[in-house]
Amino acid sequence: MNVAVGVVLPELRIPVTPTFVISTAVATRDFQDVHHDRDQAVRRGSKDIFLNILTTTGLVQRYVTDWAGAMAMVRSVAIRLGAPCYAYDTLVLTGQVAQVSPTGCVVAVVGRVAGGDHVTGQVEVGRIP
Amino acid sequence: MESTINAAAERIRAAGAGPARPARDPVNLPMIRNWLEAIGDRNPRYEQDGLAPPAMTQVWTMRGLHPAVEPADPLSAMSAVLDQAGFTSVVATNCEQTYHRYLRDGERVEVRSRLVDVSGPKRTALGEGWFVTTDSTWYVGAEAVASMTFRVLKFRPSGSAAAPPTSERASAPVSGPASAATSERVSAPVSGPASAASDRDPDPASDVLRPVVTRDTAFFWTGTAAGELRIQRCGGCGQLRHPPGPVCRQCGADRKDHLVARGTGEVFSFVVHHHPPVPGRRLPIVVALVELTEGVRMVGEVLGVDPAQVRIGAAVQVDFVRVDAELTLPAWRLLS
Numbered sequence: 001m002n003v004a005v006g007v008v009l010p011e012l013r014i015p016v017t018p019t020f021v022i023s024t025a026v027a028t029r030d031f032q033d034v035h036h037d038r039d040q041a042v043r044r045g046s047k048d049i050f051l052n053i054l055t056t057t058g059l060v061q062r063y064v065t066d067w068a069g070a071m072a073m074v075r076s077v078a079i080r081l082g083a084p085c086y087a088y089d090t091l092v093l094t095g096q097v098a099q100v101s102p103t104g105c106v107v108a109v110v111g112r113v114a115g116g117d118h119v120t121g122q123v124e125v126g127r128i129p
Numbered sequence: 130m131e132s133t134i135n136a137a138a139e140r141i142r143a144a145g146a147g148p149a150r151p152a153r154d155p156v157n158l159p160m161i162r163n164w165l166e167a168i169g170d171r172n173p174r175y176e177q178d179g180l181a182p183p184a185m186t187q188v189w190t191m192r193g194l195h196p197a198v199e200p201a202d203p204l205s206a207m208s209a210v211l212d213q214a215g216f217t218s219v220v221a222t223n224c225e226q227t228y229h230r231y232l233r234d235g236e237r238v239e240v241r242s243r244l245v246d247v248s249g250p251k252r253t254a255l256g257e258g259w260f261v262t263t264d265s266t267w268y269v270g271a272e273a274v275a276s277m278t279f280r281v282l283k284f285r286p287s288g289s290a291a292a293p294p295t296s297e298r299a300s301a302p303v304s305g306p307a308s309a310a311t312s313e314r315v316s317a318p319v320s321g322p323a324s325a326a327s328d329r330d331p332d333p334a335s336d337v338l339r340p341v342v343t344r345d346t347a348f349f350w351t352g353t354a355a356g357e358l359r360i361q362r363c364g365g366c367g368q369l370r371h372p373p374g375p376v377c378r379q380c381g382a383d384r385k386d387h388l389v390a391r392g393t394g395e396v397f398s399f400v401v402h403h404h405p406p407v408p409g410r411r412l413p414i415v416v417a418l419v420e421l422t423e424g425v426r427m428v429g430e431v432l433g434v435d436p437a438q439v440r441i442g443a444a445v446q447v448d449f450v451r452v453d454a455e456l457t458l459p460a461w462r463l464l465s
Binding site: 010014019020023024027028030031037045053054055057058059060061062065070071073074075077078079080081118 | 161163164166167168169170171172173174182183184185187188190193194220221222223224225226227228231286
């Protein structure tokens with residue numbers, strides 16, 4: 001990894017289809033209806049089904065390891081949740097190296113949707129010991 | 130109610146970690162493959178080395194399609210207390226996971242959680258609520274393999290309950306007796322109603338935060354719609370009061386009527402609100418606590434003014450901002 005503070009990660013754009021929302025919810029064993037049943041989601045006040053938190057965490061982790069490579073070791077993922085990411089949104093992930101240490105680095109990640117910041121967070125990665 | 134919630138929080142917090150909940154299945158490759166495929170993660174290492182992606186940690190201990198009720202779980206216990214108090218909706222706001230090592234195919238994990246903090250009541254864009262923070266640790270045998278700090282907001286959705294009018298609270302950045310003002314930013318729905326403030330455009334009038342109209346406050350909003358600024362008056366002792374309420378704080382009488390204010394007053398105090406964004410408003414805005422000529426104080430936006438011009442003691446005159454057929458907000462203009 002060629003790493004320095006300020007290095008910008010390539011942007012990742014994810015078309016958030018209903019299939020994506022539902023398959024990720026089920027793959028993370030989250031069966032709450034707002035992640036797979038639009039009628040129920042609307043009844044509960046949402047405009048559509050939306051991503052669950054475990055998926056957001058997974059996407060943030062994946063975004064950083066896509067860049068850091070297969071040998072990177074993720075030590076932590078800390079996220080703050082904002083606007084919901086609904087079906088038919090495009091989730092745009094961007095990132096920048098925020099800190100570098102002899103054993104790894106911290107990447108600041110933002111995931112945006114039409115409604116604003118869906119997620120902001122930091123991922124700490126190191127190499128395999 | 131506040132003390133009941135705090136007492137329950139203290140009891141649950143003092144009880145420490147809840148019982149360990151074992152994962153339903155050992156760490157396994159079929160679930161790992163499903164996850165990688167759904168998330169779109171092409172890192173080959175997990176399948177080659179029989180490792181689980183770290184962000185899957187919590188997946189192993191998810192409760193499944195038909196979760197059992199777990200009264201001993203600290204988050205469940207605290208949620209039940211808040212449900213009881215009317216804070217029935219939930220959104221997650223923060224999730225911080227630390228991975229001590231990657232899990233291996235075949236390992237069996239279990240998780241234990243404890244309540245760390247309960248703070249509130251706080252006024253948020255979604256309604257009044259309490260922030261509940263828990264810490265969870267995942268174990269393989271006695272070895273801690275990962276930990277998580279998780280925070281949710283348990284809230285009473287705006288518009289669904291008789292929230293008391295807030296005009297005496299300087300934190301209310303819009304106007305009128307009962308605006309669900311945002312003082313703390315909140316986030317992505319877990320399962321509850323899902324209209325986070327950040328999901329809105331900053332201008333159309335239809336996006337204005339709407340007051341909760343109750344039997345006690347209806348006369349006020351009927352008044353603003355008719356171009357009258359009404360002040361509640363005790364039917365017993367004649368004391369004027371704002372925000373309106375069911376009972377006189379001076380004599381205890383529950384009879385009341387109202388008078389129509391002259392619509393003049395002075396800036397008693399004010400704030401210039403720059404951030405965070407407020408639905409339906411272009412910032413900055415000036416929000417003043419106005420002392421009416423009749424003596425009561427009322428919060429409202431000062432319209433059409435350079436924030437630098439506003440002074441404590443400045444004379445103001447009421448104005449009415451019609452949002453739609455149902456809502457007219459009182460506001461203020463400097464008298465020059």
